[in-house]
Amino acid sequence: MKIAEITPKTDAELVALLADSRKQLAQLAIDSRTKQAANLKEIHAAKKTVARVLTVQRQRQLQEQEQAVEAAPAATATPTPLAEATKQEAHHG
DSSP: OOHHHHTTSOHHHHHHHHHHHHHHHHHHHHHHHTTOOOOTHHHHHHHHHHHHHHHHHHHHHHHHHHHHHHHSOOOOOOOOHHHHHHHHHHHHO
């Protein structure tokens, strides 16, 4: 499956596609070990699909984190009481 076909899918569809692809990959691996699979290209394609789905999921996760950081108000640089006490000890010590 091409990345262009994976990207527009919803998160739920990606989870289902990932589960199906992993199941297919496991079955193909078993078939190849028992000499039932003649086409190793299918294994390669299944691995690529799993990797592409995981990549799209990670990109979305990073995008959500980036948006959350941008939406959060910037923290002010007010010193904490512990930091003030440590600073005073360094000057007096």
